[in-house]
Amino acid sequence: MKKDQTYLDSVHHYGRIWNLSVLVLFLLFPALLMVIFKTLPDWRGLSLGLLATAPMYWAVAFVEIFTYVPMLGAGGSYLSFVTGNISNLKLPCALNSLEQAGVKANSEEGEVISTISIAVSSIVTTIIIIIGVILIVPLTPILNAPVLAPAFAQLIPALFGGLAVVFISKYWKIAIAPMLLMIILFITIPALNQGTVGIMVPVGVIFTLGVARLMYKKGLI
Amino acid sequence: MEFSVNHPIIFVMVGVIIAAVLAQSIFFLVRAMRRAKELGMESKTLRKTIKTAAIFTIAPAIAIVISVMTLAKDLGLALPWLRLSVIGSLSYETVAAANAVSAMGLTLGQVKSLTASQYITITWVMTLSILVGIWLMPLIGKRIQNGMINIGNKDKKWSEIFTNAMFIGMLSAFLGFVFSDFSTVFSGDWSGLIPVLVMIVSALVMAICGLLVKKIKWIYDYALPLSMILGMLSAIPITNWLS
Numbered sequence: 001m002k003k004d005q006t007y008l009d010s011v012h013h014y015g016r017i018w019n020l021s022v023l024v025l026f027l028l029f030p031a032l033l034m035v036i037f038k039t040l041p042d043w044r045g046l047s048l049g050l051l052a053t054a055p056m057y058w059a060v061a062f063v064e065i066f067t068y069v070p071m072l073g074a075g076g077s078y079l080s081f082v083t084g085n086i087s088n089l090k091l092p093c094a095l096n097s098l099e100q101a102g103v104k105a106n107s108e109e110g111e112v113i114s115t116i117s118i119a120v121s122s123i124v125t126t127i128i129i130i131i132g133v134i135l136i137v138p139l140t141p142i143l144n145a146p147v148l149a150p151a152f153a154q155l156i157p158a159l160f161g162g163l164a165v166v167f168i169s170k171y172w173k174i175a176i177a178p179m180l181l182m183i184i185l186f187i188t189i190p191a192l193n194q195g196t197v198g199i200m201v202p203v204g205v206i207f208t209l210g211v212a213r214l215m216y217k218k219g220l221i
Numbered sequence: 222m223e224f225s226v227n228h229p230i231i232f233v234m235v236g237v238i239i240a241a242v243l244a245q246s247i248f249f250l251v252r253a254m255r256r257a258k259e260l261g262m263e264s265k266t267l268r269k270t271i272k273t274a275a276i277f278t279i280a281p282a283i284a285i286v287i288s289v290m291t292l293a294k295d296l297g298l299a300l301p302w303l304r305l306s307v308i309g310s311l312s313y314e315t316v317a318a319a320n321a322v323s324a325m326g327l328t329l330g331q332v333k334s335l336t337a338s339q340y341i342t343i344t345w346v347m348t349l350s351i352l353v354g355i356w357l358m359p360l361i362g363k364r365i366q367n368g369m370i371n372i373g374n375k376d377k378k379w380s381e382i383f384t385n386a387m388f389i390g391m392l393s394a395f396l397g398f399v400f401s402d403f404s405t406v407f408s409g410d411w412s413g414l415i416p417v418l419v420m421i422v423s424a425l426v427m428a429i430c431g432l433l434v435k436k437i438k439w440i441y442d443y444a445l446p447l448s449m450i451l452g453m454l455s456a457i458p459i460t461n462w463l464s
Contacts, residue, residue: 007256008366010252011249011252012362012363012366014248014249014252015249015358015359015362016359018245018248019355019356019358019359020356020359021241022238022241022242022245022307022355023352023355023356025237025238025241026238026307026308026348026352026355027348027352029234029235029238029303029344029348030341030344030345030348032234033231033234033337033340033341033344034341036222036230037222037224037337037341038222039224039336039337039338039341040338040341041338041341041342041345042325042338042339042342044324045321045324045325045339045342045346046324046342046345046346048324049320049321049324049325049342049343049346050345050346050349050350052320052323052324053316053317053320053321053346053350054346054349054350057313057317057350057351057353058350058353061351061353061354061357062353062357064354065354065357065358065361065362065365066365067387067391069358069362069365069366070365070366070369070383070384070387071384071387071388071391073366074362074363074366075249075252075253077358077362078245078249078358078359078362079245079246079249081308081354081355081357081358082242082245082307082308082355083242083246083306083307083308084305084307084308084309084310084313084351085281085285085309085310085311086310087310087391087395088281088310088311089278089281089282091391092277092445093274093277093278095388096273096274096277096445097270097273097274100269100270100273100441100442101266101269101270104381104384105384105385105388106369106373106380106381106383106384108256108260109257109260109262112253112256112257112260112262113257113266113270115249115250115252115253116250116253116254116257116267116270116271116274117270117274118274119246119247119249119250119253120250120270120271120274120275120278121274121275121277121278122242122243122246123243123246123247123250124274124275124278124279124282125278125281125282125285125306126239126242126243126246126306128278128279128282128283128285128286129282129285129286129289129302129305129306130239132283132286132289132290133289133298133302136289136290136293136298139286139290140290143283143286143287143290144287144290147457148457150415150456150457150459150460150461151453151454151456151457152283152284152287152453153456153460154415154416154419154452154453154456154460155280155281155284155449155453156395156398156399156416157399157416157417157419157420157423157452157456158419158420158422158423158448158449158450158451158452158453158455158456159281159423159449159452160392160395160396160399160420160423161399161419161420161421161422161423161424161427161448161452162423162424162426162427162444162445162447162448162449162452163392163427163445164392164396164420164424165424165427165428165431165448166427166444166445167385167388167389167392168389168392169431170385171385171386171389174382174385174386174389175389175392175393178389178390178393179393179396179397181393181397182393182394182396182397182398183396183397183400185397186397186398186399186400186401186403187400187401187403187404188404190404192397192398192401193398193401193402194312194398194401195312195316197394197395197397197398197401198312200394200397200398201390201391201394201395203394204390204391204392204393204394204397205386205387205390205391205394206390207390208386208387208389208390208393209383209386209387209390211386212382212383212385212386212389213379216378216379216382221382
């Protein structure tokens with residue numbers, strides 16, 4: 001048990017060092033641009049731009065920490081909150097790996113598998129983007145071909161359709177109520193769309209936890 | 222130094238940051254692999270995890286490359302390369318860039334050239350807007366995890382249901398999202414049905430893989446990438462048909 005704690009503790013220890021160091025690097029980038037090109041930002045544009053963007057993003061990020069950390073595990077979370085694309089890539093990837101390895105998310109084996117899966121996904125993504133950047137001239141007409149556009153436009157439905165079958169077939173009793181609620185909400189409320197689905201994730205999670213707790217107490221699951 | 226959105230020095234800085242993030246992923250990967258061996262996990266399982274994670278990542282990563290290409294038209298190549306390689310996501314970065322650009326009276330998609338000051342402004346807006354998770358995780362991540370461990374210590378069965386209920390909650394939000402344009406059907410526009418049909422195709426492929434797995438063992442490893450790619454491909458005829 002002590003050894004288990006040591007591994008998790010070390011993940012938090014190194015995760016903190018890495019994330020805070022990378023944070024400094026991220027901030028250095030615009031700061032150095034100012035020094036190198038001897039220019040200040042357009043202060044009015046900066047405040048207006050931040051006002052339009054930051055409050056919502058900050059609120060979403062705050063909620064995301066509470067929603068995603070229990071699902072991603074410690075190592076996976078430190079990596080995911082640096083490398084991004086959590087809901088459309090890292091989390092589905094980790095979920096699939098946990099399922100295939102046959103380990104539980106809340107076990108140490110789960111923690112390790114989730115970290116490996118997210119680290120590999122981050123490395124592969126970074127490499128593919130580097131290839132894309134180097135080959136942007138020949139690749140642009142291919143990837144932007146009108147015939148392929150509908151395929152990439154439907155990435156999320158194509159990804160979650162398959163993933164949903166795996167999980168819903170296993171936990172269908174818990175899944176019925178939240179699925180129905182979300183489908184009804186998204187059909188009837190026009191403001192719910194690609195931009196706001198991130199806000200609905202915690203809503204779905206809290207609702208499902210409530211349903212699951214109720215069913216568990218009543219001995220239904 | 223004369224400014225250009227594709228100035229080599231910007232590429233060098235972006236390259237250094239991306240190399241650091243890559244190093245972090247490798248660091249965590251190596252440590253997790255070592256721990257897995259200590260826990261007595263089989264090398265076969267670990268190799269399979271690496272292989273399937275890599276294969277699964279390809280299609281979503283290509284979608285990210287397409288976003289880099291789109292944003293590069295306005296912002297040069299270096300900034301979208303950085304922003305989409307670290308934190309953020311497809312949808313976030315486009316919105317952040319659009320807000321930053323329009324705050325200076327320009328329109329994303331029609332920017333001909335940027336001054337150094339405009340570029341730096343956009344970079345600050347995109348950077349500061351997205352930076353919460355990266356410092357909040359070191360601050361409260363451990364406490365959230367300890368909370369989960371406590372739940373597990375108190376009631377193991379509930380702890381398992383708890384994590385699965387979270388997964389289901391997340392999945393149902395995205396299933397709901399697939400229906401977000403569905404109401405267009407009521408006014409005779411069938412395009413809102415496209416994501417729903419694509420999802421059904423993907424789900425069917427997964428279900429068929431599940432049935433075939435007894436006969437063709439390898440299909441289990443590739444079921445998710447396969448259902449995703451076939452779902453995406455089905456979007457081409459479905460879109461042509463319904464729009």
